[in-house]
Amino acid sequence: MRVKPEVQEALAAGRPVVALESTIIAHGLPRPDNLRVAREIEAVVRAHGAVPATIAILAGEVHIGLEDAALEALAASGEVAKCGVRDLPAVLARGEDGATTVAATSHLAERAGIRVFATGGLGGVHRGAASTFDESADLGTLARVGICVVCAGVKSILDIPATLERLETLNVTVLGYGTDTFPAFYLQSSGVPITWRVDSPQGVADVLRAREEVGAPGSVVVANPLDEPMDADLHDRVLREGLEAAAAAGVTGRDVTPFLLERFHSQTEGESLRANVRLVLRNATLAAQIAAAL
Amino acid sequence: MRVKPEVQEALAAGRPVVALESTIIAHGLPRPDNLRVAREIEAVVRAHGAVPATIAILAGEVHIGLEDAALEALAASGEVAKCGVRDLPAVLARGEDGATTVAATSHLAERAGIRVFATGGLGGVHRGAASTFDESADLGTLARVGICVVCAGVKSILDIPATLERLETLNVTVLGYGTDTFPAFYLQSSGVPITWRVDSPQGVADVLRAREEVGAPGSVVVANPLDEPMDADLHDRVLREGLEAAAAAGVTGRDVTPFLLERFHSQTEGESLRANVRLVLRNATLAAQIAAAL
Amino acid sequence: MRVKPEVQEALAAGRPVVALESTIIAHGLPRPDNLRVAREIEAVVRAHGAVPATIAILAGEVHIGLEDAALEALAASGEVAKCGVRDLPAVLARGEDGATTVAATSHLAERAGIRVFATGGLGGVHRGAASTFDESADLGTLARVGICVVCAGVKSILDIPATLERLETLNVTVLGYGTDTFPAFYLQSSGVPITWRVDSPQGVADVLRAREEVGAPGSVVVANPLDEPMDADLHDRVLREGLEAAAAAGVTGRDVTPFLLERFHSQTEGESLRANVRLVLRNATLAAQIAAAL
Ligand SMILES: [Mn+2]
Ligand SMILES: [Mn+2]
Numbered sequence: 001m002r003v004k005p006e007v008q009e010a011l012a013a014g015r016p017v018v019a020l021e022s023t024i025i026a027h028g029l030p031r032p033d034n035l036r037v038a039r040e041i042e043a044v045v046r047a048h049g050a051v052p053a054t055i056a057i058l059a060g061e062v063h064i065g066l067e068d069a070a071l072e073a074l075a076a077s078g079e080v081a082k083c084g085v086r087d088l089p090a091v092l093a094r095g096e097d098g099a100t101t102v103a104a105t106s107h108l109a110e111r112a113g114i115r116v117f118a119t120g121g122l123g124g125v126h127r128g129a130a131s132t133f134d135e136s137a138d139l140g141t142l143a144r145v146g147i148c149v150v151c152a153g154v155k156s157i158l159d160i161p162a163t164l165e166r167l168e169t170l171n172v173t174v175l176g177y178g179t180d181t182f183p184a185f186y187l188q189s190s191g192v193p194i195t196w197r198v199d200s201p202q203g204v205a206d207v208l209r210a211r212e213e214v215g216a217p218g219s220v221v222v223a224n225p226l227d228e229p230m231d232a233d234l235h236d237r238v239l240r241e242g243l244e245a246a247a248a249a250g251v252t253g254r255d256v257t258p259f260l261l262e263r264f265h266s267q268t269e270g271e272s273l274r275a276n277v278r279l280v281l282r283n284a285t286l287a288a289q290i291a292a293a294l
Numbered sequence: 295m296r297v298k299p300e301v302q303e304a305l306a307a308g309r310p311v312v313a314l315e316s317t318i319i320a321h322g323l324p325r326p327d328n329l330r331v332a333r334e335i336e337a338v339v340r341a342h343g344a345v346p347a348t349i350a351i352l353a354g355e356v357h358i359g360l361e362d363a364a365l366e367a368l369a370a371s372g373e374v375a376k377c378g379v380r381d382l383p384a385v386l387a388r389g390e391d392g393a394t395t396v397a398a399t400s401h402l403a404e405r406a407g408i409r410v411f412a413t414g415g416l417g418g419v420h421r422g423a424a425s426t427f428d429e430s431a432d433l434g435t436l437a438r439v440g441i442c443v444v445c446a447g448v449k450s451i452l453d454i455p456a457t458l459e460r461l462e463t464l465n466v467t468v469l470g471y472g473t474d475t476f477p478a479f480y481l482q483s484s485g486v487p488i489t490w491r492v493d494s495p496q497g498v499a500d501v502l503r504a505r506e507e508v509g510a511p512g513s514v515v516v517a518n519p520l521d522e523p524m525d526a527d528l529h530d531r532v533l534r535e536g537l538e539a540a541a542a543a544g545v546t547g548r549d550v551t552p553f554l555l556e557r558f559h560s561q562t563e564g565e566s567l568r569a570n571v572r573l574v575l576r577n578a579t580l581a582a583q584i585a586a587a588l
Numbered sequence: 589m590r591v592k593p594e595v596q597e598a599l600a601a602g603r604p605v606v607a608l609e610s611t612i613i614a615h616g617l618p619r620p621d622n623l624r625v626a627r628e629i630e631a632v633v634r635a636h637g638a639v640p641a642t643i644a645i646l647a648g649e650v651h652i653g654l655e656d657a658a659l660e661a662l663a664a665s666g667e668v669a670k671c672g673v674r675d676l677p678a679v680l681a682r683g684e685d686g687a688t689t690v691a692a693t694s695h696l697a698e699r700a701g702i703r704v705f706a707t708g709g710l711g712g713v714h715r716g717a718a719s720t721f722d723e724s725a726d727l728g729t730l731a732r733v734g735i736c737v738v739c740a741g742v743k744s745i746l747d748i749p750a751t752l753e754r755l756e757t758l759n760v761t762v763l764g765y766g767t768d769t770f771p772a773f774y775l776q777s778s779g780v781p782i783t784w785r786v787d788s789p790q791g792v793a794d795v796l797r798a799r800e801e802v803g804a805p806g807s808v809v810v811a812n813p814l815d816e817p818m819d820a821d822l823h824d825r826v827l828r829e830g831l832e833a834a835a836a837a838g839v840t841g842r843d844v845t846p847f848l849l850e851r852f853h854s855q856t857e858g859e860s861l862r863a864n865v866r867l868v869l870r871n872a873t874l875a876a877q878i879a880a881a882l
């Protein structure tokens with residue numbers, strides 16, 4: 001595991017560090033936006049007083065913190081495997097490149113001693129999971145790894161109520177940041193209530209310290225709703241039509257999610273992309289503030 | 295974590311201690327029965343040679359063992375949060391009061407070094423969970439925490455066969471105490487067979503020691519059926535009518551369980567309350583005997 | 589835990605050891621084939637340079653590695669409990685005999701320091717589990733225990749796609765050995781694609797070392813397809829008719845799997861038995877080669 005000197009020094013000195021995932025760079029955003037946004041995310045973390053540590057696999061080695069050249073290579077390549085925790089050993093053994101999911105980033109960040117992580121949205125329970133059993137490996141990893149994940153909730157193309165039930169069953173603490181309902185990525189609210197609300201980075205830091213004190217395993221999810229969400233009517237129309245189109249085209253099971261995601265990208269005239277970028281930057285900002293408050 | 299001196303001394307000397315949960319006091323029983331019963335439970339543990347350690351959060355601090363004044367305050371207050379493991383950090387950070395569920399009590403008891411815990415019934419898989427994904431966080435915590443939980447099984451308003459499947463999948467050892475079928479809280483038997491029967495506190499203690507020897511994580515559930523159960527016809531009628539009433543009133547998902555529970559309280563003329571109190575006292579007795587046999 | 593001297597010496601010297609389960613001996617194969625096959629499996633492990641360690645419970649004691657007399661007794665007895673992890677404490681406390689499942693063998697092998705384990709097929713998600721919740725405890729144990737399990741996938745009488753989803757959710761690494769699809773025990777392929785293919789024992793060993801390096805909990809499943817599978821038409825007919833017969837006879841829930849298995853044994857004129865034996869021997873061979881490559 002190669003930790004970037006700047007990150008190592010910050011960790012050694014107890015200065016704030018924020019982990020960032022690389023799937024958004026390699027797979028989440030179109031080129032060349034992805035490189036620009038990856039740099040903006042790092043800049044926003046720095047601007048709020050923390051050191052960014054983007055996590056990725058390069059040539060079979062885990063990197064905690066990337067030089068700009070590595071960020072550029074990752075953004076340019078079309079050959080980067082999407083790595084969950086269980087994929088890491090295979091990619092390492094092959095000496096290949098890999099972009100880390102929420103789960104793998106959480107796992108590696110914790111091993112490096114990083115306590116706060118910013119991302120876009122969590123993986124969750126997929127629509128139709130009652131028969132397909134398609135549930136993201138993010139959930140189980142969040143139940144095991146003791147990190148604070150700042151996100152904008154879960155995309156509405158997943159089954160949000162079922163995802164929140166799983167987070168409850170798995171004992172993952174969920175905090176609403178300035179909200180009493182769980183956000184839905186592109187939308188400010190999924191309508192599903194959450195029990196615990198906090199209104200400041202210090203409030204989150206207090207909960208994180210209490211979690212360590214009480215020895216509870218697992219993560220604290222900070223659900224940070226987007227301030228300028230997608231137009232709700234547009235969102236609902238694209239989602240409804242996408243579900244209908246999937247049914248009509250015989251798209252089922254685990255093919256539904258990428259099908260719907262592509263619809264959002266292609267049918268909102270940049271609205272979903274704009275929302276995605278904005279929420280990631282907001283989450284990076286809040287993560288830096290929380291890391292500074294710890 | 296504040297451990298009551300009496301509990302601390304007993305643990306240090308290797309004398310028997312029984313953990314007790316506080317949700318039954320704050321939310322499970324109506325006032326003023328709750329205070330009377332909480333005291334009776336502690337008395338019954340003492341009468342069988344063990345020290346009771348009721349676990350709760352008071353003003354943002356974990357208490358292992360409560361003074362009588364604290365028991366009284368907990369029973370009188372209407373402002374006590376119900377705390378699973380994931381809620382503990384939030385309640386601690388706010389400095390509030392909290393009543394601990396089976397999961398949170400198990401977690402905290404183990405941290406304090408207590409090996410036996412008495413409660414009423416476990417949480418489980420809810421009816422309709424195939425679509426709602428509503429499954430109690432008790433299950434996953436019992437898979438992780440190495441404690442002996444004495445209970446009267448699971449309430450029939452839950453999906454008992456599915457709950458037993460989950461306990462199997464999660465590697466939780468289930469022992470029938472003097473029975474070959476899993477009890478159903480108000481009823482002696484759910485009709486679902488269980489593999490392992492024990493007939494004495496010593497028999498349970500032997501299994502607990504073997505579990506430690508073999509290094510298996512997770513709990514041992516001792517399922518102790520009620521000797522004077524509810525009238526089965528009354529039980530079945532209230533349950534059937536309750537399920538019909540829920541459907542008629544459009545009560546679905548996670549609202550079904552509290553709806554049914556309320557029906558049991560209001561429509562059995564005290565029968566369900568009497569059964570609830572009796573089974574908790576019996577479980578506390580057995581837990582004390584097991585702790586003494588360890 | 590009694591470790592056979594030969595196994596202990598090999599482990600101390602860092603020489604290759606392969607764990608073997610005992611359920612196949614006590615419950616998986618008919619007498620007297622079971623004893624003959626148990627000896628053949630051990631012989632095949634030795635022939636490929638590793639020490640076999642068959643794991644079982646004898647008279648309430650865990651044995652890692654069996655003398656031939658013990659193998660014989662286990663094969664002859666009709667009184668051996670089938671032990672998952674949660675059953676071990678009960679069987680130990682009673683001083684009885686027990687045959688270990690994939691889960692229990694994995695758990696005990698890891699405690700003994702063995703890193704590779706050969707079996708026939710994994711347990712998984714049962715058909716109809718969406719309503720019955722019947723999912724093998726093998727899955728959760730594979731998510732926790734860091735062992736390499738060589739198997740021929742999962743029997744087609746289970747829900748293979750759902751099983752693979754659970755393995756993904758649980759972060760279990762799955763490698764196809766010389767294949768890009770998951771094998772289906774009697775059949776070379778279930779048709780379900782798997783991401784990571786390896787083509788040599790050394791390739792598996794590289795992944796195992798990377799897994800340890802990255803600190804990921806959980807197992808690596810090596811899915812090794814049968815080279816001379818059952819006739820596909822025969823397989824499909826027996827499965828289809830078995831499912832119809834189960835429905836006609838009102839066999840439901842957890843009774844379906846043993847019903848189907850019995851149909852395979854009785855209606856394929858020895859074909860399913862021959863396939864079962866052949867795949868276990870092949871897996872033992874590959875496991876020995878992997879252990880030697882570590
Ligand atoms: Mn999936
Ligand atoms: Mn619930």
Ligand SMILES: [Mn+2]
Pocket residue numbers: 462722723724725842
């Ligand atoms: Mn089962």
